[in-house]
Amino acid sequence: MKKTVLGLMVVLVLLSGVSMAQDVVLEFQQWWEPELPEGSFRAILDDFEAANPGIRVETISGPYLTTKDQIIASAATGTMADVVGLDGAWVNVLWKQGALHSLTQAMADAMYDDSELAAQIQLAGETYMIPIANFIYPVFVNLDMLGAAGIDPPSTRAEFAAAAEALTDPDNNVYGWAQPLSLEQPNGIQNDTMSWLWATGGSMLDDMGQPNLVDNMQLADTMAYIKSLHDAGVVAPGAFAMKENEKVEEFVNERVAMIINTLAHFTLIRERNPDLNFDITALPAAEGYDGPRGLPYASWGIGISAHTEHKAEAWKLIDYLTSVEGNTKLTSIANAFPGNVNATPDFIQTDQLFMTAFEIFQEGYLANEFTGLPAAEELMRQFDEPFQLYLEGDMELDEFLEIAQEEWEDIFE
Amino acid sequence: MSNGQVIAAKSANIGWEQRKRKFLPYAYLSPTLILLAVLTVVPIVTVFLYSLFDNVIVNPNPPEFVGLENYEEVLTHRKFRAAVSNTLYFALASVIVHFLIGLSFALLLNSKLLGANVKAFFRVIYILPWVFTASIIAILWRLLMNPHGVINFVLLEIGAIPELLEWLSDRKLAIHSVTFINIWSGYPFYLVSFLAGLQGIPDDLYEAGRVDGGNAWQLFWHITLPQLRPIIISLALLDFIWTIHQFTLVWMTTGGGRNTEVLSTYTYKAAFSSYEYSEASATAMVILAICTLVAIFYVRSQRMTDE
Numbered sequence: 004m005k006k007t008v009l010g011l012m013v014v015l016v017l018l019s020g021v022s023m024a025q026d027v028v029l030e031f032q033q034w035w036e037p038e039l040p041e042g043s044f045r046a047i048l049d050d051f052e053a054a055n056p057g058i059r060v061e062t063i064s065g066p067y068l069t070t071k072d073q074i075i076a077s078a079a080t081g082t083m084a085d086v087v088g089l090d091g092a093w094v095n096v097l098w099k100q101g102a103l104h105s106l107t108q109a110m111a112d113a114m115y116d117d118s119e120l121a122a123q124i125q126l127a128g129e130t131y132m133i134p135i136a137n138f139i140y141p142v143f144v145n146l147d148m149l150g151a152a153g154i155d156p157p158s159t160r161a162e163f164a165a166a167a168e169a170l171t172d173p174d175n176n177v178y179g180w181a182q183p184l185s186l187e188q189p190n191g192i193q194n195d196t197m198s199w200l201w202a203t204g205g206s207m208l209d210d211m212g213q214p215n216l217v218d219n220m221q222l223a224d225t226m227a228y229i230k231s232l233h234d235a236g237v238v239a240p241g242a243f244a245m246k247e248n249e250k251v252e253e254f255v256n257e258r259v260a261m262i263i264n265t266l267a268h269f270t271l272i273r274e275r276n277p278d279l280n281f282d283i284t285a286l287p288a289a290e291g292y293d294g295p296r297g298l299p300y301a302s303w304g305i306g307i308s309a310h311t312e313h314k315a316e317a318w319k320l321i322d323y324l325t326s327v328e329g330n331t332k333l334t335s336i337a338n339a340f341p342g343n344v345n346a347t348p349d350f351i352q353t354d355q356l357f358m359t360a361f362e363i364f365q366e367g368y369l370a371n372e373f374t375g376l377p378a379a380e381e382l383m384r385q386f387d388e389p390f391q392l393y394l395e396g397d398m399e400l401d402e403f404l405e406i407a408q409e410e411w412e413d414i415f416e
Numbered sequence: 417m418s419n420g421q422v423i424a425a426k427s428a429n430i431g432w433e434q435r436k437r438k439f440l441p442y443a444y445l446s447p448t449l450i451l452l453a454v455l456t457v458v459p460i461v462t463v464f465l466y467s468l469f470d471n472v473i474v475n476p477n478p479p480e481f482v483g484l485e486n487y488e489e490v491l492t493h494r495k496f497r498a499a500v501s502n503t504l505y506f507a508l509a510s511v512i513v514h515f516l517i518g519l520s521f522a523l524l525l526n527s528k529l530l531g532a533n534v535k536a537f538f539r540v541i542y543i544l545p546w547v548f549t550a551s552i553i554a555i556l557w558r559l560l561m562n563p564h565g566v567i568n569f570v571l572l573e574i575g576a577i578p579e580l581l582e583w584l585s586d587r588k589l590a591i592h593s594v595t596f597i598n599i600w601s602g603y604p605f606y607l608v609s610f611l612a613g614l615q616g617i618p619d620d621l622y623e624a625g626r627v628d629g630g631n632a633w634q635l636f637w638h639i640t641l642p643q644l645r646p647i648i649i650s651l652a653l654l655d656f657i658w659t660i661h662q663f664t665l666v667w668m669t670t671g672g673g674r675n676t677e678v679l680s681t682y683t684y685k686a687a688f689s690s691y692e693y694s695e696a697s698a699t700a701m702v703i704l705a706i707c708t709l710v711a712i713f714y715v716r717s718q719r720m721t722d723e
């Protein structure tokens with residue numbers, strides 16, 4: 004009897020070993036899981052595993068900055084996880100290290116039709132990142148403050164300037180707009196500065212994807228417009244050291260009437276001030292511009308390690324997360340806009356503000372020229388420094404743009 | 417066994433014993449030496465090597481030996497020179513004011529005019545800034561120094577300033593504001609050390625001074641300060657090194673912007689924002705050289721004290 008039991012146990016162990024050996028385990032490093040409701044991301048991955056027997060996904064999750072550091076460090080040592088969550092700002096440095104597998108190749112190997120993908124981040128003509136959840140940055144407006152001043156949400160730059168001026172009341176510490184330009188988090192250059200340019204169909208790059216800051220009329224006009232807002236005193240004080248979270252706090256506390264902000268902060272704003280009566284609108288464009296408006300956005304992107312032995316299985320995971328089913332599930336829990344053009348997250352049908360945002364999303368196009376650029380954060384920082392001097396009146400517009408161009412060219416080299 | 421064999425065996429044994437005795441201290445030291453090598457020597461040598469090469473860490477191309485080019489590039493860069501100048505101001509001002517405040521508060525707390533409970537209460541109050549971590553201090557002071565923060569409110573109310581001041585975003589004010597925050601966060605270390613030093617000065621010295629007709633200032637100048645001298649030198653040198661390393665406070669308050677770039681933020685940006693690890697390594701080696709110089713002074717002062 005004892006021998007029989009022992010024999011059975013040995014057989015079971017061997018069988019489980021065989022089944023374990025057949026399973027491909029994918030490591031998936033990202034910062035999304037901690038930002039989603041507990042267990043919800045795992046549930047999506049469980050669905051993937053159920054649909055793809057033989058593939059298991061192990062998540063390596065952490066905060067955004069930790070994940071960034073770990074991915075860049077592991078890329079340098081060739082130990083990056085099989086599948087990685089990516090921010091557009093890191094793609095270039097990872098690509099330069101040869102740490103990312105070409106998704107163009109992966110799609111070709113799997114004979115995948117990419118027509119449903121909303122965007123692909125390409126370098127040297129090949130895709131290395133697919134944005135699967137997008138958080139756009141429209142203008143948030145305080146409806147009570149606008150209503151009291153008898154103003155409608157602005158649609159053009161002139162309307163925005165007029166509204167900001169009417170809403171500014173320095174004696175009561177109230178201002179029309181807030182622009183965070185802290186050098187610690189220089190993303191204010193992307194979200195709160197260049198966004199004005201993209202909303203008018205402008206570009207900071209030339210046709211070859213190189214810096215085009217000098218002799219760029221649209222850019223110069225945009226910078227001059229922003230300076231006019233600062234000169235008019237309608238921008239909340241402390242802009243040069245302000246961070247994104249402080250901008251949101253100013254809006255939540257009704258000290259600022261309008262901000263450019265990510266949709267990801269919807270819930271946060273409602274929780275912080277349930278009585279705040281706010282709406283969103285597309286970023287104002289220059290007078291006379293009636294083309295589609297570029298929408299600044301941040302993405303949860305996804306990519307495959309160049310060193311993984313399981314490229315086909317890794318692609319299956321990406322295929323699932325970008326499919327209508329998987330992408331709908333993910334973007335529904337993330338309150339994000341889909342990476343698949345046919346996916347429709349639940350919240351769009353249940354929340355008026357998200358419905359408005361979705362309309363803005365559909366009427367415009369995703370525009371974030373920093374995505375995929377080398378050392379994107381440093382580009383923002385190098386632009387930010389002379390920009391602050393220009394806003395203070397200590398530097399001329401041409402000089403500011405020439406310095407920024409020079410710094411950018413150094414980085415692009 | 418012949419006599420000769422016995423003698424040879426004995427001398428071999430003695431030789432082994434002598435070798436063993438020679439080797440033994442190193443064996444005892446080996447855990448520390450290994451730890452030092454792994455945790456200090458290897459990283460320093462690695463960073464030094466990085467500073468002599470190009471294409472290191474995040475570049476698929478093989479590293480290329482460039483000699484001192486990275487140093488030349490760093491040392492001639494306008495922003496690096498500005499960072500050195502800011503760091504020196506930041507560190508020297510912090511050390512001097514830390515000393516003045518620390519000594520003043522220590523003298524107050526050492527006064528015989530105050531009761532034990534009052535002293536205990538103020539010891540807790542004065543030491544509070546030291547309890548907070550650098551990130552908490554940065555958040556706290558960002559809120560206080562916000563244009564709509566408490567500081568501006570109070571100063572406006574009492575008429576000390578005519579308009580809101582942008583403490584951390586004004587190019588002329590920011591470096592002073594950051595230095596002030598560092599002073600606030602660091603003086604308790606001086607306070608505690610000086611207080612311990614003051615309590616160790618024998619009363620006999622003061623009594624003899626009074627007998628000789630010395631007034632309070634003369635007692636302070638000729639007894640207190642000389643007695644505290646070893647502590648003052650040690651504290652000042654250590655504080656200088658620590659302040660040069662200060663990163664979190666500057667990074668979280670201004671991000672190195674508004675004319676507050678210091679060597680630590682400059683190095684961080686070069687490494688983790690520009691991914692220029694070779695340049696960052698060269699900067700790190702420059703900081704190491706400065707700190708080593710100060711450390712040599714520190715060791716010498718310690719030796720003089722011991723002698």
